[in-house]
Amino acid sequence: MIDVNKIEKLMSLMAKHGFDVVQAESSGEKISLARNVSHTGVFQPQVAGYSPNISHARSSSNTANISMESIEENEVSSSAPSKSEPPKETKKQPEGTTITSPFVGTFYRSAGPDQAPFVELGSRIKKGQSLCIVEAMKLMNEIESEIDGEIVAILVDNAKPVEFGTPLFIVAPAK
Known part of the structure; x- marks a missing residue:
């Protein structure tokens, strides 16, 4: 509780x-x-x-x-990186708006195992269009696009767990 x-x-x-x-x-x-x-x-x-x-x-x-x-x-520690740590190499990601998971759950690209994914790399999407499902506590929650654009990156594999704020997609805004 x-x-x-x-x-x-x-x-x-x-x-x-x-x-x-x-x-x-x-x-x-x-x-x-x-x-x-x-x-x-x-x-x-x-x-x-x-x-x-x-x-x-x-x-x-x-x-x-x-x-x-x-x-x-009331013990809390800030997340400021240590100066002695070398910076980690980051993989260059495409530019655009990142759509993140609004909660903890399991990421699914389609509505069912035998169905096609909601979107593919390169798909043109509209605001409000379903992009994926995040299952949280046995509830299937459709995640919708916040903008019109094109899917330029899918950042999570199907049926993998996601945390709050986990980047799911990168969407290049419509031109």
Whole structure:
């Protein structure tokens, strides 16, 4: 059962420390909160390390990953990368608008195993068109396009788990 007090404490920590994303986990319970996260690929979490009470994540937005136990102790760590770490090589991705997963679940490219995918690489799409399904807690949620354009990248394999904010597609705006 969701503990509203924990969520309120997380929201308070977000405001106090200026975090845009907070992810907390404890004994199988996982909570992800986000604010000010654009759909242009700004938030792409990459776990860099873990300690029993606090895990640190690197991303281009201000992020905190904490355990539920640390909520009680108000222990929070910023996700600023260490200066001693060498920068990781990043693969050049096509330019466009990144469509991200609005929640944790399983990504499906089609409505069923024997059906064609909603979209393919190079597909021309319209705003409101279904792009995929993210199954969350046995509910099939269709993810719709936010813009008119062309699919220039499909970033997740079919039937793979996705987290909140996981980039799914890159869409080049219609010209």
